[in-house]
Amino acid sequence: PTNHPLHPLPNPLPHPLPTLSGIPTSPGIAIGPATLYQPKLPELPEPLLDDPKRSWQELQTAIKTAQNQIQTLHQKVATSEEAAIFDAHLLILQDPTLLEATHQQIFEHSLCAAAAWHTVIEQTVNTYKKLDDPYLKARAVDVSDVGQRVLRLLTGIVAVLPDMQEPGILIATDLTPSSTVELDPNKVLGICTVAGSAMSHAAILARSLGIPAVMGVGNELLHVENGTLLALDGETGNVWIEPDEAHLKELQIKRDSKLNTIQASRPNAHESAKTKDGHSVKIMANIGGLSDVEIALKNGAEGVGLLRSEFIYLQRTSLPTEDELLEVYQAIAQSLSPHPLIIRILDIGGDKPLPYLNLEPETNPFLGWRGIRLLLDYPELLKTQLRAILRASYGYSIKIMFPMIASVREIRAAKVVLSTVQTELRQAGIPFNGTMEVGIMIEVPSSVTIADQLATEVDFFSIGTNDLSQYSMAADRTNPKVASLADALEPAILRMIQQTIIAAHNVGIWVSVCGELASSSVATPILIGLGVDELSMNPLAIPGVKATISQFSMNEAEAIAHHVLQLDSAQSVREYVATKFS
CATH class of the missing domain: 1.10.274.10 (PtsI, HPr-binding domain)
Structure with a gap:
């Protein structure tokens, strides 16, 4: 290992500054020796052939x-x-x-x-x-x-996986999905890469494996020699090379505390989420299909707060029919019953195009023809899905949610289509739940500023913090150079969440948060202190979030939320919450 002499600062900081920083992509603290993974590419044979x-x-x-x-x-x-x-x-x-x-x-x-x-x-x-x-x-x-x-x-070259002689932190230029899914969490304690983002496929798989990860760190990472002691925090994006003893001990305590909380939470995962003083919060799961329902219920989900309809469409080479959609929705609702199911209407465009729709390429797809904008221009696509959802709602607790609403006229236009479909079903004698709740995603800044008007049009709000932070901070979360700016813990975003909740509660509708922020232990007391009624997240995060909720009272959560709204950065928010749970 390299031996860099440490020179104490004139005024030592209570938390030493990180040596490197990147994009937090998978939560948790990892400490261990570095192993550099640089897979060799296959050598090509003589290019010319006879046959x-x-x-x-x-x-x-x-x-x-x-x-x-x-x-x-x-x-x-x-x-x-x-x-x-x-x-x-x-x-x-x-x-x-x-x-x-x-x-x-x-x-x-x-x-x-x-x-x-x-x-x-x-x-x-x-x-x-x-x-x-x-x-x-x-x-x-x-x-x-x-x-x-x-x-x-x-x-004839066999793929070589990282050779971890002892448990440690894997460092690499980038990781492919195939390499990531094969990693052994008992050997790979953490992942740190030059490239990548929170939404990369490697990041999604790292979160599923429960391996803490920081990505988009930069080329300086490759100067770290094998065996060098590293520490990383997958919730802050901080990386320390050869941390001093005092800070190392502090990180170990924090890591062990988090691991103990997660272990202790599993037996109680099926209990309701309550603060120390008995305030209840619904904890739901984000899912993409029927196979996720069992995982969600096993981890203590009280329902599904977000069914991403696009997975049904993305796994096909042609549009599904109404009956095919009905079959999927009914199967999910039946497996989940009596728990509620919120189905988000197809959210395509931007980062999720459908190849068989032959949509024209856009210069800036995230600010383009996507979500409700696209669906209102494809009324038959929208009506087919609405008919399937309404038919599936008969006998089940199903709610419907429209994505990417930026104006009152958009939700009103969507409701007109919904009303038309309801009338057609009634005339045909097809049963459905006539009192089904209708909600919208709050994920663009304009919907926050007119939340008071939108609240009178729907039964609930679901705040999509991934897109809300991206649009509000003008930072593409798939671009490693600016992805760290799209941080949902920025006080600006937290204030927008507060504004949305106040507008909703003023007219008596409820609010959910369904972005990555919902599964963050740092964000949990803040969101509950702001008054969120429901959190919807990756099923694997549910036991840990429920355990976190049990550690504070509603008064404590409100005090934390009030304080962080006055801070000046996401980093300050993380540091403040850490002091409350150290």
């Missing part, structure tokens, strides 16, 4: 084997969000554009299978990286991951 037919057959065999390998990874993951990552990988292997281009390289340019495939994958990855669309730019990692898998099969 193009045999080479094409070799490629087909490699692709088939790759499909089987990815199916195995697909079965390892827990939630629909993670499964969707590997669904996308399978679609890449079937991409006719890739296959046709590779066929051309083999038969017209006389390249062997490995050289032809490598050429096409490199061209595709470079094309994606140059695009402005953040969704497509991020897809370059997936194309590269799939490309390397097939290339290894063609060249």
